[in-house]
Amino acid sequence: MPRAFVIKFLRYRDAVRILEAARKKRELTYGNSKIMLFPDLSPTLHKKRMAFNALKRQLRQADVRYGMFYPATLKMDTRSGTTKAFDSVDAAERFLLREYPDMF
Template identity: 40%
Template sequence: MTKPRDFIATLLKDALAQNEQPMIDRAHRTLRQRPRPSEPPRPFVIRIHHYHVLEEILRKAATIKNLQYQGKTIRIFPDYPPTVVKRRALFNRARQVLRNQPDVRYGLLYPARLLVTHNGSQLSFTDPQKAEEYAERLTGSARPQMVEAM
């Protein structure tokens, strides 16, 4: 059986078409129950030895839309603290609305700030509700409102 460090180093080299394997200090699975056969595998948490290599890996992973390794889709994300993950998740609805809009670029900056570029103007949101309202106005796709029957 391959060590997790060796497996991840090979995976990163092959999936990202790098010249050499990155030096990995640590690699381990997250502490969750083993998934059922129908569920995706547990994520790995890794520590890359050189920070510039980590930045390159994250940059490449973000530019490749459908990252594959041995026929399986993989995803690479930075490891954020749980509080930051929760704050960033609050922007999911706004990002979903903006996703397929032409002439709209957006990104989520650390720790939790949505940056939207449209027609050459750039807006920054730290309030998820305001970001969602702006995205819906921009795209004309307001969320259906609940109406109470009398």
């Protein structure tokens, strides 16, 4: 399961340089793992992203294609072939209850 790491730099200038270098490189990897850098991941935002974890587990088990997007948006493919985006767990759960009642 992906993990978030918070890295604090002594100088803001160093953080900006690293983000610029990462943007130029396009894709960062460590071994076989993809690394993504974001300019700010506050504790509040991290909690909001973590709130989707149980739902993501269910989507994985049901073989529903999904992705988390910055800052805290869950996008998933529907049975009709469209993509839906949700900023809250409640909205995503309501949609799933309606579209995938067999999941619950």
